[in-house]
Amino acid sequence: MSTDYQQARVALGARLRELRTEAGITVRGLAATCGWAPSKVSKLENGKQTAAVADLDAWAIGVGRPETAVELKGRLAGLESTYRSWRRQLAGGHRAVQDALGAQHERTTVLRGISASVVPGIFQTPEYARAVLSNYAELHGAVRDVEDGVASRMRRQEGLYAREKRYKVLLWESALHVRICPPMVLADQLDRLMSVNGLSTVELGVIPLGADVRIAAGDDFWIHDDRLVIAESWHAEMWLDSPEDIVLYRKVWDALAVGAVTGRDAHRIIARARATLTPV
Known part of the structure:
Protein backbone atom coordinates (compact mmCIF):
# COMPACT_ATOMS: atom_id res chain seq x y z
CA MET A 1 0.00 0.00 0.00
CA SER A 2 1.34 3.46 -0.86
CA THR A 3 2.52 5.61 2.03
CA ASP A 4 0.47 8.59 0.83
CA TYR A 5 -2.67 6.48 0.75
CA GLN A 6 -2.10 5.04 4.20
CA GLN A 7 -1.45 8.50 5.65
CA ALA A 8 -4.71 9.73 4.12
CA ARG A 9 -6.58 6.74 5.55
CA VAL A 10 -5.10 7.39 9.01
CA ALA A 11 -6.12 11.05 8.74
CA LEU A 12 -9.69 10.03 7.89
CA GLY A 13 -9.70 7.66 10.86
CA ALA A 14 -8.52 10.43 13.16
CA ARG A 15 -11.41 12.62 12.01
CA LEU A 16 -13.86 9.78 12.66
CA ARG A 17 -12.46 9.32 16.16
CA GLU A 18 -12.73 13.06 16.78
CA LEU A 19 -16.41 13.08 15.86
CA ARG A 20 -17.09 10.08 18.10
CA THR A 21 -15.26 11.45 21.15
CA GLU A 22 -16.77 14.92 20.73
CA ALA A 23 -20.18 13.24 20.88
CA GLY A 24 -19.18 11.40 24.08
CA ILE A 25 -19.86 8.00 22.53
CA THR A 26 -17.80 4.92 23.28
CA VAL A 27 -16.49 2.51 20.65
CA ARG A 28 -18.97 -0.11 21.79
CA GLY A 29 -21.79 2.41 21.85
CA LEU A 30 -21.21 3.50 18.27
CA ALA A 31 -20.78 -0.10 17.13
CA ALA A 32 -24.13 -1.00 18.68
CA THR A 33 -25.84 1.99 17.04
CA CYS A 34 -24.43 1.12 13.62
CA GLY A 35 -24.91 -2.64 13.97
CA TRP A 36 -21.18 -3.35 13.71
CA ALA A 37 -18.63 -5.28 15.71
CA PRO A 38 -16.55 -2.97 17.93
CA SER A 39 -13.45 -4.09 16.05
CA LYS A 40 -14.76 -2.38 12.89
CA VAL A 41 -14.99 0.97 14.68
CA SER A 42 -11.43 0.53 15.94
CA LYS A 43 -10.09 -0.44 12.51
CA LEU A 44 -11.72 2.55 10.85
CA GLU A 45 -10.41 4.95 13.48
CA ASN A 46 -6.87 3.57 13.30
CA GLY A 47 -6.62 3.53 9.51
CA LYS A 48 -6.61 -0.26 9.35
CA GLN A 49 -9.71 -0.50 7.16
CA THR A 50 -10.96 1.65 4.31
CA ALA A 51 -14.43 3.05 4.95
CA ALA A 52 -17.24 2.56 2.48
CA VAL A 53 -19.59 5.43 1.67
CA ALA A 54 -22.35 3.69 3.64
CA ASP A 55 -20.01 3.43 6.63
CA LEU A 56 -19.49 7.20 6.61
CA ASP A 57 -23.22 7.88 6.39
CA ALA A 58 -23.84 5.55 9.35
CA TRP A 59 -21.01 7.13 11.34
CA ALA A 60 -22.27 10.67 10.82
CA ILE A 61 -25.76 9.69 11.90
CA GLY A 62 -24.47 7.55 14.76
CA VAL A 63 -22.56 10.46 16.34
CA GLY A 64 -25.49 12.81 15.87
CA ARG A 65 -23.76 14.88 13.17
CA PRO A 66 -25.43 13.86 9.89
CA GLU A 67 -24.23 17.07 8.22
CA THR A 68 -20.62 15.82 8.44
CA ALA A 69 -21.33 12.98 6.00
CA VAL A 70 -20.55 15.28 3.06
CA GLU A 71 -17.18 16.22 4.54
CA LEU A 72 -16.29 12.60 5.31
CA LYS A 73 -17.23 11.40 1.85
CA GLY A 74 -15.17 14.21 0.35
CA ARG A 75 -12.15 12.96 2.27
CA LEU A 76 -12.81 9.42 1.04
CA ALA A 77 -13.17 10.61 -2.57
CA GLY A 78 -9.82 12.39 -2.36
CA LEU A 79 -8.23 9.25 -0.97
CA GLU A 80 -9.68 7.01 -3.68
CA SER A 81 -8.78 9.40 -6.50
CA THR A 82 -5.22 8.19 -5.97
CA TYR A 83 -5.72 4.63 -4.79
CA ARG A 84 -8.50 2.84 -6.69
CA SER A 85 -9.11 -0.71 -5.54
CA TRP A 86 -10.06 -3.14 -8.28
CA ARG A 87 -12.85 -4.53 -6.10
CA ARG A 88 -14.53 -1.15 -5.83
CA GLN A 89 -13.89 -0.18 -9.44
CA LEU A 90 -15.21 -3.44 -10.86
CA ALA A 91 -18.33 -3.17 -8.72
CA GLY A 92 -19.39 -0.60 -11.33
CA GLY A 93 -18.53 -2.91 -14.22
Missing part, protein backbone atom coordinates in the same frame (compact mmCIF):
# COMPACT_ATOMS: atom_id res chain seq x y z
CA HIS A 94 -15.72 -3.26 -16.74
CA ARG A 95 -16.99 -0.58 -19.09
CA ALA A 96 -16.69 2.16 -16.46
CA VAL A 97 -13.07 1.17 -15.75
CA GLN A 98 -12.12 0.96 -19.42
CA ASP A 99 -13.92 4.21 -20.30
CA ALA A 100 -12.01 6.05 -17.55
CA LEU A 101 -8.74 4.81 -19.00
CA GLY A 102 -9.93 5.68 -22.49
CA ALA A 103 -10.59 9.26 -21.43
CA GLN A 104 -6.99 9.57 -20.24
CA HIS A 105 -5.70 8.08 -23.50
CA GLU A 106 -7.66 10.67 -25.49
CA ARG A 107 -5.97 13.46 -23.53
CA THR A 108 -2.51 11.96 -23.98
CA THR A 109 -0.14 12.69 -26.84
CA VAL A 110 2.86 10.64 -25.67
CA LEU A 111 2.15 7.46 -23.71
CA ARG A 112 5.01 5.53 -22.14
CA GLY A 113 4.29 2.19 -20.57
CA ILE A 114 5.68 -1.14 -19.52
CA SER A 115 4.09 -4.56 -19.18
CA ALA A 116 5.78 -7.61 -17.71
CA SER A 117 3.22 -10.40 -18.02
CA VAL A 118 0.61 -9.63 -20.70
CA VAL A 119 0.44 -7.84 -24.03
CA PRO A 120 -0.81 -4.31 -23.22
CA GLY A 121 -4.47 -3.48 -23.80
CA ILE A 122 -3.64 -0.89 -26.45
CA PHE A 123 -2.33 -3.73 -28.68
CA GLN A 124 -4.75 -6.54 -27.74
CA THR A 125 -7.02 -8.45 -30.08
CA PRO A 126 -10.65 -8.77 -28.94
CA GLU A 127 -10.20 -12.46 -28.12
CA TYR A 128 -7.06 -11.86 -26.07
CA ALA A 129 -8.66 -8.91 -24.28
CA ARG A 130 -11.70 -11.05 -23.47
CA ALA A 131 -9.48 -13.72 -21.90
CA VAL A 132 -7.51 -11.18 -19.85
CA LEU A 133 -10.56 -9.30 -18.57
CA SER A 134 -12.46 -12.50 -17.81
CA ASN A 135 -9.62 -14.05 -15.82
CA TYR A 136 -8.92 -10.97 -13.75
CA ALA A 137 -12.62 -10.32 -13.23
CA GLU A 138 -13.01 -13.82 -11.85
CA LEU A 139 -10.13 -13.13 -9.46
CA HIS A 140 -12.01 -10.14 -8.06
CA GLY A 141 -15.47 -11.71 -8.23
CA ALA A 142 -16.83 -9.27 -10.82
CA VAL A 143 -17.52 -11.08 -14.07
CA ARG A 144 -20.36 -8.98 -15.49
CA ASP A 145 -20.20 -6.81 -18.65
CA VAL A 146 -16.88 -8.23 -19.87
CA GLU A 147 -18.02 -7.67 -23.46
CA ASP A 148 -18.62 -3.97 -22.80
CA GLY A 149 -15.12 -3.76 -21.35
CA VAL A 150 -13.66 -5.42 -24.44
CA ALA A 151 -15.53 -3.02 -26.73
CA SER A 152 -14.27 -0.01 -24.79
CA ARG A 153 -10.70 -1.32 -24.92
CA MET A 154 -10.96 -1.76 -28.69
CA ARG A 155 -12.18 1.82 -29.13
CA ARG A 156 -9.09 3.04 -27.29
CA GLN A 157 -6.93 1.55 -30.07
CA GLU A 158 -8.17 4.17 -32.53
CA GLY A 159 -5.40 6.37 -31.15
CA LEU A 160 -2.80 4.10 -32.75
CA TYR A 161 -3.76 5.62 -36.10
CA ALA A 162 -3.75 9.26 -35.00
CA ARG A 163 -0.68 10.96 -36.45
CA GLU A 164 -0.15 13.27 -33.48
CA LYS A 165 0.11 10.44 -30.92
CA ARG A 166 3.10 8.35 -29.88
CA TYR A 167 3.09 5.05 -28.01
CA LYS A 168 6.43 4.16 -26.42
CA VAL A 169 5.86 0.73 -24.92
CA LEU A 170 8.26 -1.69 -23.25
CA LEU A 171 7.33 -5.36 -23.06
CA TRP A 172 9.23 -8.08 -21.24
CA GLU A 173 9.84 -11.10 -23.47
CA SER A 174 8.14 -13.32 -20.89
CA ALA A 175 4.79 -11.64 -21.69
CA LEU A 176 4.97 -13.17 -25.17
CA HIS A 177 4.75 -16.67 -23.69
CA VAL A 178 2.19 -16.33 -20.88
CA ARG A 179 -0.72 -18.69 -21.62
CA ILE A 180 -3.49 -16.56 -20.18
CA CYS A 181 -5.57 -17.59 -23.20
CA PRO A 182 -5.80 -20.57 -25.60
CA PRO A 183 -2.70 -21.08 -27.79
CA MET A 184 -4.43 -20.00 -31.02
CA VAL A 185 -5.63 -16.79 -29.38
CA LEU A 186 -2.08 -16.07 -28.25
CA ALA A 187 -0.80 -16.85 -31.74
CA ASP A 188 -3.22 -14.33 -33.27
CA GLN A 189 -2.21 -11.83 -30.60
CA LEU A 190 1.46 -12.15 -31.47
CA ASP A 191 0.61 -11.71 -35.16
CA ARG A 192 -1.20 -8.51 -34.18
CA LEU A 193 1.76 -7.35 -32.14
CA MET A 194 4.10 -7.79 -35.10
CA SER A 195 1.77 -5.74 -37.28
CA VAL A 196 1.48 -2.79 -34.88
CA ASN A 197 5.25 -2.83 -34.46
CA GLY A 198 5.40 -1.32 -37.93
CA LEU A 199 3.09 1.62 -37.23
CA SER A 200 4.65 5.07 -37.32
CA THR A 201 2.99 5.96 -34.02
CA VAL A 202 4.40 2.96 -32.15
CA GLU A 203 7.85 2.49 -30.63
CA LEU A 204 7.81 -1.02 -29.23
CA GLY A 205 10.74 -2.25 -27.19
CA VAL A 206 11.06 -5.88 -26.11
CA ILE A 207 13.29 -6.63 -23.11
CA PRO A 208 14.89 -10.04 -23.79
CA LEU A 209 15.01 -12.58 -20.99
CA GLY A 210 18.80 -12.45 -20.96
CA ALA A 211 19.10 -8.67 -21.15
CA ASP A 212 21.34 -6.76 -18.78
CA VAL A 213 19.04 -4.43 -16.85
CA ARG A 214 19.61 -1.79 -14.18
CA ILE A 215 16.47 -2.72 -12.23
CA ALA A 216 14.16 -5.73 -12.17
CA ALA A 217 10.58 -5.92 -13.39
CA GLY A 218 7.94 -4.48 -11.08
CA ASP A 219 4.31 -3.46 -11.46
CA ASP A 220 2.99 -2.38 -14.86
CA PHE A 221 2.60 1.37 -15.28
CA TRP A 222 1.72 4.02 -17.84
CA ILE A 223 2.99 7.60 -18.03
CA HIS A 224 0.61 10.05 -19.69
CA ASP A 225 2.46 13.10 -21.08
CA ASP A 226 4.52 13.45 -17.90
CA ARG A 227 1.34 14.64 -16.12
CA LEU A 228 -0.08 11.38 -14.76
CA VAL A 229 1.16 7.90 -13.89
CA ILE A 230 -1.28 4.99 -13.68
CA ALA A 231 0.39 2.07 -11.90
CA GLU A 232 -1.25 -1.32 -11.49
CA SER A 233 -1.00 -3.93 -8.74
CA TRP A 234 -3.03 -7.02 -7.88
CA HIS A 235 -5.45 -5.12 -5.68
CA ALA A 236 -5.56 -1.58 -7.02
CA GLU A 237 -4.61 1.08 -9.50
CA MET A 238 -2.71 4.13 -8.32
CA TRP A 239 -3.26 7.41 -10.16
CA LEU A 240 -0.24 9.55 -9.32
CA ASP A 241 0.21 13.14 -10.45
CA SER A 242 2.79 14.57 -8.06
CA PRO A 243 5.98 15.78 -9.81
CA GLU A 244 8.10 13.54 -7.58
CA ASP A 245 6.17 10.39 -8.52
CA ILE A 246 6.22 11.22 -12.22
CA VAL A 247 9.98 11.83 -12.15
CA LEU A 248 10.51 8.50 -10.37
CA TYR A 249 8.46 6.47 -12.84
CA ARG A 250 10.10 8.22 -15.79
CA LYS A 251 13.52 7.25 -14.37
CA VAL A 252 12.33 3.64 -14.08
CA TRP A 253 11.06 3.64 -17.65
CA ASP A 254 14.28 5.17 -18.99
CA ALA A 255 16.40 2.65 -17.06
CA LEU A 256 14.44 -0.31 -18.43
CA ALA A 257 14.44 1.06 -21.97
CA VAL A 258 18.23 0.66 -22.05
CA GLY A 259 17.82 -3.12 -21.99
CA ALA A 260 15.16 -3.26 -24.72
CA VAL A 261 15.54 -4.08 -28.40
CA THR A 262 13.38 -2.42 -31.04
CA GLY A 263 12.50 -2.64 -34.72
CA ARG A 264 13.61 -5.81 -36.51
CA ASP A 265 15.26 -7.20 -33.39
CA ALA A 266 11.98 -6.91 -31.49
CA HIS A 267 10.13 -8.43 -34.44
CA ARG A 268 12.44 -11.46 -34.39
CA ILE A 269 11.80 -12.10 -30.70
CA ILE A 270 8.03 -11.90 -31.22
CA ALA A 271 8.24 -14.17 -34.26
CA ARG A 272 10.27 -16.70 -32.29
CA ALA A 273 7.59 -16.81 -29.61
CA ARG A 274 4.92 -17.15 -32.29
CA ALA A 275 6.73 -20.12 -33.84
CA THR A 276 6.48 -22.09 -30.61
CA LEU A 277 2.67 -22.11 -30.76
CA THR A 278 1.49 -23.41 -34.12
CA PRO A 279 2.75 -23.54 -37.70
CA VAL A 280 2.36 -20.13 -39.36
Whole structure:
Protein backbone atom coordinates (compact mmCIF):
# COMPACT_ATOMS: atom_id res chain seq x y z
CA MET A 1 0.00 0.00 0.00
CA SER A 2 1.34 3.46 -0.86
CA THR A 3 2.52 5.61 2.03
CA ASP A 4 0.47 8.59 0.83
CA TYR A 5 -2.67 6.48 0.75
CA GLN A 6 -2.10 5.04 4.20
CA GLN A 7 -1.45 8.50 5.65
CA ALA A 8 -4.71 9.73 4.12
CA ARG A 9 -6.58 6.74 5.55
CA VAL A 10 -5.10 7.39 9.01
CA ALA A 11 -6.12 11.05 8.74
CA LEU A 12 -9.69 10.03 7.89
CA GLY A 13 -9.70 7.66 10.86
CA ALA A 14 -8.52 10.43 13.16
CA ARG A 15 -11.41 12.62 12.01
CA LEU A 16 -13.86 9.78 12.66
CA ARG A 17 -12.46 9.32 16.16
CA GLU A 18 -12.73 13.06 16.78
CA LEU A 19 -16.41 13.08 15.86
CA ARG A 20 -17.09 10.08 18.10
CA THR A 21 -15.26 11.45 21.15
CA GLU A 22 -16.77 14.92 20.73
CA ALA A 23 -20.18 13.24 20.88
CA GLY A 24 -19.18 11.40 24.08
CA ILE A 25 -19.86 8.00 22.53
CA THR A 26 -17.80 4.92 23.28
CA VAL A 27 -16.49 2.51 20.65
CA ARG A 28 -18.97 -0.11 21.79
CA GLY A 29 -21.79 2.41 21.85
CA LEU A 30 -21.21 3.50 18.27
CA ALA A 31 -20.78 -0.10 17.13
CA ALA A 32 -24.13 -1.00 18.68
CA THR A 33 -25.84 1.99 17.04
CA CYS A 34 -24.43 1.12 13.62
CA GLY A 35 -24.91 -2.64 13.97
CA TRP A 36 -21.18 -3.35 13.71
CA ALA A 37 -18.63 -5.28 15.71
CA PRO A 38 -16.55 -2.97 17.93
CA SER A 39 -13.45 -4.09 16.05
CA LYS A 40 -14.76 -2.38 12.89
CA VAL A 41 -14.99 0.97 14.68
CA SER A 42 -11.43 0.53 15.94
CA LYS A 43 -10.09 -0.44 12.51
CA LEU A 44 -11.72 2.55 10.85
CA GLU A 45 -10.41 4.95 13.48
CA ASN A 46 -6.87 3.57 13.30
CA GLY A 47 -6.62 3.53 9.51
CA LYS A 48 -6.61 -0.26 9.35
CA GLN A 49 -9.71 -0.50 7.16
CA THR A 50 -10.96 1.65 4.31
CA ALA A 51 -14.43 3.05 4.95
CA ALA A 52 -17.24 2.56 2.48
CA VAL A 53 -19.59 5.43 1.67
CA ALA A 54 -22.35 3.69 3.64
CA ASP A 55 -20.01 3.43 6.63
CA LEU A 56 -19.49 7.20 6.61
CA ASP A 57 -23.22 7.88 6.39
CA ALA A 58 -23.84 5.55 9.35
CA TRP A 59 -21.01 7.13 11.34
CA ALA A 60 -22.27 10.67 10.82
CA ILE A 61 -25.76 9.69 11.90
CA GLY A 62 -24.47 7.55 14.76
CA VAL A 63 -22.56 10.46 16.34
CA GLY A 64 -25.49 12.81 15.87
CA ARG A 65 -23.76 14.88 13.17
CA PRO A 66 -25.43 13.86 9.89
CA GLU A 67 -24.23 17.07 8.22
CA THR A 68 -20.62 15.82 8.44
CA ALA A 69 -21.33 12.98 6.00
CA VAL A 70 -20.55 15.28 3.06
CA GLU A 71 -17.18 16.22 4.54
CA LEU A 72 -16.29 12.60 5.31
CA LYS A 73 -17.23 11.40 1.85
CA GLY A 74 -15.17 14.21 0.35
CA ARG A 75 -12.15 12.96 2.27
CA LEU A 76 -12.81 9.42 1.04
CA ALA A 77 -13.17 10.61 -2.57
CA GLY A 78 -9.82 12.39 -2.36
CA LEU A 79 -8.23 9.25 -0.97
CA GLU A 80 -9.68 7.01 -3.68
CA SER A 81 -8.78 9.40 -6.50
CA THR A 82 -5.22 8.19 -5.97
CA TYR A 83 -5.72 4.63 -4.79
CA ARG A 84 -8.50 2.84 -6.69
CA SER A 85 -9.11 -0.71 -5.54
CA TRP A 86 -10.06 -3.14 -8.28
CA ARG A 87 -12.85 -4.53 -6.10
CA ARG A 88 -14.53 -1.15 -5.83
CA GLN A 89 -13.89 -0.18 -9.44
CA LEU A 90 -15.21 -3.44 -10.86
CA ALA A 91 -18.33 -3.17 -8.72
CA GLY A 92 -19.39 -0.60 -11.33
CA GLY A 93 -18.53 -2.91 -14.22
CA HIS A 94 -15.72 -3.26 -16.74
CA ARG A 95 -16.99 -0.58 -19.09
CA ALA A 96 -16.69 2.16 -16.46
CA VAL A 97 -13.07 1.17 -15.75
CA GLN A 98 -12.12 0.96 -19.42
CA ASP A 99 -13.92 4.21 -20.30
CA ALA A 100 -12.01 6.05 -17.55
CA LEU A 101 -8.74 4.81 -19.00
CA GLY A 102 -9.93 5.68 -22.49
CA ALA A 103 -10.59 9.26 -21.43
CA GLN A 104 -6.99 9.57 -20.24
CA HIS A 105 -5.70 8.08 -23.50
CA GLU A 106 -7.66 10.67 -25.49
CA ARG A 107 -5.97 13.46 -23.53
CA THR A 108 -2.51 11.96 -23.98
CA THR A 109 -0.14 12.69 -26.84
CA VAL A 110 2.86 10.64 -25.67
CA LEU A 111 2.15 7.46 -23.71
CA ARG A 112 5.01 5.53 -22.14
CA GLY A 113 4.29 2.19 -20.57
CA ILE A 114 5.68 -1.14 -19.52
CA SER A 115 4.09 -4.56 -19.18
CA ALA A 116 5.78 -7.61 -17.71
CA SER A 117 3.22 -10.40 -18.02
CA VAL A 118 0.61 -9.63 -20.70
CA VAL A 119 0.44 -7.84 -24.03
CA PRO A 120 -0.81 -4.31 -23.22
CA GLY A 121 -4.47 -3.48 -23.80
CA ILE A 122 -3.64 -0.89 -26.45
CA PHE A 123 -2.33 -3.73 -28.68
CA GLN A 124 -4.75 -6.54 -27.74
CA THR A 125 -7.02 -8.45 -30.08
CA PRO A 126 -10.65 -8.77 -28.94
CA GLU A 127 -10.20 -12.46 -28.12
CA TYR A 128 -7.06 -11.86 -26.07
CA ALA A 129 -8.66 -8.91 -24.28
CA ARG A 130 -11.70 -11.05 -23.47
CA ALA A 131 -9.48 -13.72 -21.90
CA VAL A 132 -7.51 -11.18 -19.85
CA LEU A 133 -10.56 -9.30 -18.57
CA SER A 134 -12.46 -12.50 -17.81
CA ASN A 135 -9.62 -14.05 -15.82
CA TYR A 136 -8.92 -10.97 -13.75
CA ALA A 137 -12.62 -10.32 -13.23
CA GLU A 138 -13.01 -13.82 -11.85
CA LEU A 139 -10.13 -13.13 -9.46
CA HIS A 140 -12.01 -10.14 -8.06
CA GLY A 141 -15.47 -11.71 -8.23
CA ALA A 142 -16.83 -9.27 -10.82
CA VAL A 143 -17.52 -11.08 -14.07
CA ARG A 144 -20.36 -8.98 -15.49
CA ASP A 145 -20.20 -6.81 -18.65
CA VAL A 146 -16.88 -8.23 -19.87
CA GLU A 147 -18.02 -7.67 -23.46
CA ASP A 148 -18.62 -3.97 -22.80
CA GLY A 149 -15.12 -3.76 -21.35
CA VAL A 150 -13.66 -5.42 -24.44
CA ALA A 151 -15.53 -3.02 -26.73
CA SER A 152 -14.27 -0.01 -24.79
CA ARG A 153 -10.70 -1.32 -24.92
CA MET A 154 -10.96 -1.76 -28.69
CA ARG A 155 -12.18 1.82 -29.13
CA ARG A 156 -9.09 3.04 -27.29
CA GLN A 157 -6.93 1.55 -30.07
CA GLU A 158 -8.17 4.17 -32.53
CA GLY A 159 -5.40 6.37 -31.15
CA LEU A 160 -2.80 4.10 -32.75
CA TYR A 161 -3.76 5.62 -36.10
CA ALA A 162 -3.75 9.26 -35.00
CA ARG A 163 -0.68 10.96 -36.45
CA GLU A 164 -0.15 13.27 -33.48
CA LYS A 165 0.11 10.44 -30.92
CA ARG A 166 3.10 8.35 -29.88
CA TYR A 167 3.09 5.05 -28.01
CA LYS A 168 6.43 4.16 -26.42
CA VAL A 169 5.86 0.73 -24.92
CA LEU A 170 8.26 -1.69 -23.25
CA LEU A 171 7.33 -5.36 -23.06
CA TRP A 172 9.23 -8.08 -21.24
CA GLU A 173 9.84 -11.10 -23.47
CA SER A 174 8.14 -13.32 -20.89
CA ALA A 175 4.79 -11.64 -21.69
CA LEU A 176 4.97 -13.17 -25.17
CA HIS A 177 4.75 -16.67 -23.69
CA VAL A 178 2.19 -16.33 -20.88
CA ARG A 179 -0.72 -18.69 -21.62
CA ILE A 180 -3.49 -16.56 -20.18
CA CYS A 181 -5.57 -17.59 -23.20
CA PRO A 182 -5.80 -20.57 -25.60
CA PRO A 183 -2.70 -21.08 -27.79
CA MET A 184 -4.43 -20.00 -31.02
CA VAL A 185 -5.63 -16.79 -29.38
CA LEU A 186 -2.08 -16.07 -28.25
CA ALA A 187 -0.80 -16.85 -31.74
CA ASP A 188 -3.22 -14.33 -33.27
CA GLN A 189 -2.21 -11.83 -30.60
CA LEU A 190 1.46 -12.15 -31.47
CA ASP A 191 0.61 -11.71 -35.16
CA ARG A 192 -1.20 -8.51 -34.18
CA LEU A 193 1.76 -7.35 -32.14
CA MET A 194 4.10 -7.79 -35.10
CA SER A 195 1.77 -5.74 -37.28
CA VAL A 196 1.48 -2.79 -34.88
CA ASN A 197 5.25 -2.83 -34.46
CA GLY A 198 5.40 -1.32 -37.93
CA LEU A 199 3.09 1.62 -37.23
CA SER A 200 4.65 5.07 -37.32
CA THR A 201 2.99 5.96 -34.02
CA VAL A 202 4.40 2.96 -32.15
CA GLU A 203 7.85 2.49 -30.63
CA LEU A 204 7.81 -1.02 -29.23
CA GLY A 205 10.74 -2.25 -27.19
CA VAL A 206 11.06 -5.88 -26.11
CA ILE A 207 13.29 -6.63 -23.11
CA PRO A 208 14.89 -10.04 -23.79
CA LEU A 209 15.01 -12.58 -20.99
CA GLY A 210 18.80 -12.45 -20.96
CA ALA A 211 19.10 -8.67 -21.15
CA ASP A 212 21.34 -6.76 -18.78
CA VAL A 213 19.04 -4.43 -16.85
CA ARG A 214 19.61 -1.79 -14.18
CA ILE A 215 16.47 -2.72 -12.23
CA ALA A 216 14.16 -5.73 -12.17
CA ALA A 217 10.58 -5.92 -13.39
CA GLY A 218 7.94 -4.48 -11.08
CA ASP A 219 4.31 -3.46 -11.46
CA ASP A 220 2.99 -2.38 -14.86
CA PHE A 221 2.60 1.37 -15.28
CA TRP A 222 1.72 4.02 -17.84
CA ILE A 223 2.99 7.60 -18.03
CA HIS A 224 0.61 10.05 -19.69
CA ASP A 225 2.46 13.10 -21.08
CA ASP A 226 4.52 13.45 -17.90
CA ARG A 227 1.34 14.64 -16.12
CA LEU A 228 -0.08 11.38 -14.76
CA VAL A 229 1.16 7.90 -13.89
CA ILE A 230 -1.28 4.99 -13.68
CA ALA A 231 0.39 2.07 -11.90
CA GLU A 232 -1.25 -1.32 -11.49
CA SER A 233 -1.00 -3.93 -8.74
CA TRP A 234 -3.03 -7.02 -7.88
CA HIS A 235 -5.45 -5.12 -5.68
CA ALA A 236 -5.56 -1.58 -7.02
CA GLU A 237 -4.61 1.08 -9.50
CA MET A 238 -2.71 4.13 -8.32
CA TRP A 239 -3.26 7.41 -10.16
CA LEU A 240 -0.24 9.55 -9.32
CA ASP A 241 0.21 13.14 -10.45
CA SER A 242 2.79 14.57 -8.06
CA PRO A 243 5.98 15.78 -9.81
CA GLU A 244 8.10 13.54 -7.58
CA ASP A 245 6.17 10.39 -8.52
CA ILE A 246 6.22 11.22 -12.22
CA VAL A 247 9.98 11.83 -12.15
CA LEU A 248 10.51 8.50 -10.37
CA TYR A 249 8.46 6.47 -12.84
CA ARG A 250 10.10 8.22 -15.79
CA LYS A 251 13.52 7.25 -14.37
CA VAL A 252 12.33 3.64 -14.08
CA TRP A 253 11.06 3.64 -17.65
CA ASP A 254 14.28 5.17 -18.99
CA ALA A 255 16.40 2.65 -17.06
CA LEU A 256 14.44 -0.31 -18.43
CA ALA A 257 14.44 1.06 -21.97
CA VAL A 258 18.23 0.66 -22.05
CA GLY A 259 17.82 -3.12 -21.99
CA ALA A 260 15.16 -3.26 -24.72
CA VAL A 261 15.54 -4.08 -28.40
CA THR A 262 13.38 -2.42 -31.04
CA GLY A 263 12.50 -2.64 -34.72
CA ARG A 264 13.61 -5.81 -36.51
CA ASP A 265 15.26 -7.20 -33.39
CA ALA A 266 11.98 -6.91 -31.49
CA HIS A 267 10.13 -8.43 -34.44
CA ARG A 268 12.44 -11.46 -34.39
CA ILE A 269 11.80 -12.10 -30.70
CA ILE A 270 8.03 -11.90 -31.22
CA ALA A 271 8.24 -14.17 -34.26
CA ARG A 272 10.27 -16.70 -32.29
CA ALA A 273 7.59 -16.81 -29.61
CA ARG A 274 4.92 -17.15 -32.29
CA ALA A 275 6.73 -20.12 -33.84
CA THR A 276 6.48 -22.09 -30.61
CA LEU A 277 2.67 -22.11 -30.76
CA THR A 278 1.49 -23.41 -34.12
CA PRO A 279 2.75 -23.54 -37.70
CA VAL A 280 2.36 -20.13 -39.36
